[in-house]
Amino acid sequence: MDSNTPLPLALTTGEPAGIGAEVSLRAALQWQNQTPSLTPLVLMGDYDFLIATARNMALDVQFRHYDANAPFTHTQDATQIIQVAHVPLRAPATAGQLSTANAPHVLELLDTALNGIASQQFSGMVTAPVHKGIINDAGIAFTGHTEYLADKTQTDQVVMMLAGGGMRVALATTHVPLKLISDAITIPSLTRTLDILLHDLTVKFNIAQPRVLVTGLNPHAGEGGHMGMEEIDVITPVIQSFQQRGHDVRGPYPADTLFQPHYLNDADAVLAMYHDQGLPVLKYASFGHGVNITLGLPIIRTSVDHGTAIDLAGKNTADAGSMFAAIQCAHDMVHASHMNAAVNTQTNVSTRKI
Numbered sequence: 227m228d229s230n231t232p233l234p235l236a237l238t239t240g241e242p243a244g245i246g247a248e249v250s251l252r253a254a255l256q257w258q259n260q261t262p263s264l265t266p267l268v269l270m271g272d273y274d275f276l277i278a279t280a281r282n283m284a285l286d287v288q289f290r291h292y293d294a295n296a297p298f299t300h301t302q303d304a305t306q307i308i309q310v311a312h313v314p315l316r317a318p319a320t321a322g323q324l325s326t327a328n329a330p331h332v333l334e335l336l337d338t339a340l341n342g343i344a345s346q347q348f349s350g351m352v353t354a355p356v357h358k359g360i361i362n363d364a365g366i367a368f369t370g371h372t373e374y375l376a377d378k379t380q381t382d383q384v385v386m387m388l389a390g391g392g393m394r395v396a397l398a399t400t401h402v403p404l405k406l407i408s409d410a411i412t413i414p415s416l417t418r419t420l421d422i423l424l425h426d427l428t429v430k431f432n433i434a435q436p437r438v439l440v441t442g443l444n445p446h447a448g449e450g451g452h453m454g455m456e457e458i459d460v461i462t463p464v465i466q467s468f469q470q471r472g473h474d475v476r477g478p479y480p481a482d483t484l485f486q487p488h489y490l491n492d493a494d495a496v497l498a499m500y501h502d503q504g505l506p507v508l509k510y511a512s513f514g515h516g517v518n519i520t521l522g523l524p525i526i527r528t529s530v531d532h533g534t535a536i537d538l539a540g541k542n543t544a545d546a547g548s549m550f551a552a553i554q555c556a557h558d559m560v561h562a563s564h565m566n567a568a569v570n571t572q573t574n575v576s577t578r579k580i
């Protein structure tokens with residue numbers, strides 16, 4: 227490929243019984259129409275299934291098979307062409323009807339994108355939602371893209387961060403049952419989470435001196451130890467160690483009152499302790515336009531803020547705003563990473579390999 231042509235982003239179309247194909251197609255067309263010649267997209271999915279989905283949506287669109295040896299850019303007159311890296315379904319897909327038979331297909335979409343990134347065909351991946359339950363029902367242990375991609379890229383720890391509504395909310399734990407949360411937050415794990423968060427905010431989001439607000443774990447951040455000891459034993463010592471290293475990391479703040487402009491206006495990200503402490507606030511502020519980002523991976527990966535919406539599949543009513551935002555975010559992160567890599571090459575500043 228011409229070195230001036232940006233590498234495509236891989237877009238995995240997700241659970242075929244859900245809204246993944248619909249939001250992928252709609253957002254891809256919007257992206258290609260708004261930004262022709264910018265970053266091409268390649269959809270990972272079953273070619274005929276995507277054609278059938280487009281027909282059901284009455285989209286004015288043409289399809290072509292992705293060919294790594296024949297670069298394709300969405301020029302002004304080719305914005306309605308969708309490139310597909312064909313990953314065959316394992317069984318016919320019906321909107322709204324989950325099937326364990328297609329669980330391997332869903333994971334093959336991710337593997338195809340990963341292989342394409344490894345072989346430098348793609349600059350990153352944007353993922354449509356998968357259904358964690360049906361993959362487990364198929365006998366495949368799976369807790370989420372976040373953990374799957376960490377495992378596949380042999381990354382010891384990653385950080386889930388969602389962005390939307392003017393906020394970034396990162397999590398100290400990912401898909402962990404509530405009763406295991408306290409034990410999962412240790413001085414080493416929280417330190418590593420903050421290291422990853424600060425590093426990726428700098429390198430992938432171009433924030434020179436990230437300001438991070440950290441929540442407590444317990445009501446009222448433990449009320450001085452009367453409502454839990456995690457703040458005193460773990461969270462405060464970790465925050466202090468980052469402050470001693472010169473970072474703008476503050477807290478622990480009671481999570482129930484932290485999410486207000488008074489605090490947020492003076493911060494680049496909030497680090498919440500667990501999934502349902504931070505994400506409901508962010509999703510209330512931005513559902514349908516938020517982006518899920520996996521930090522700490524050696525690749526760029528973004529995703530939607532919603533799930534498979536089985537109840538909406540096939541109805542052509544799903545909002546593709548979050549998928550569009552995820553494409554935009556991945557595009558911006560690729561550019562920020564390239565810029566920072568160039569700066570570091572020039573100044574010989576070493577950064578952790580991402």
Ligand SMILES: NC(=O)c1ccc[n+]([C@@H]2O[C@H](COP(=O)([O-])OP(=O)(O)OC[C@H]3O[C@@H](n4cnc5c(N)ncnc54)[C@H](O)[C@@H]3O)[C@@H](O)[C@H]2O)c1
Nearest residue numbers: 354355356357358359529530532533534535537538544545
């Ligand atoms: N990135 C991902 O892969 C991802 C993200 C979140 C949830 N999930 C998975 O999705 C499955 C279903 O999860 P859930 O039911 O909790 O959440 P969901 O987001 O699928 O649905 C919640 C509600 O939001 C609505 N909704 C979701 N997306 C919408 C859209 N684009 N436009 C309009 N309305 C939309 C749905 O109709 C439903 O009423 C679970 O297996 C979950 O783990 C996957």
Ligand SMILES: N[C@H](C(=O)O)[C@H](O)COP(=O)(O)O
Nearest residue numbers: 370371372373518529531532
């Ligand atoms: N925690 C995510 C959310 O609430 O949006 C969602 O489950 C997706 O997670 P993965 O990206 O790990 O699949």
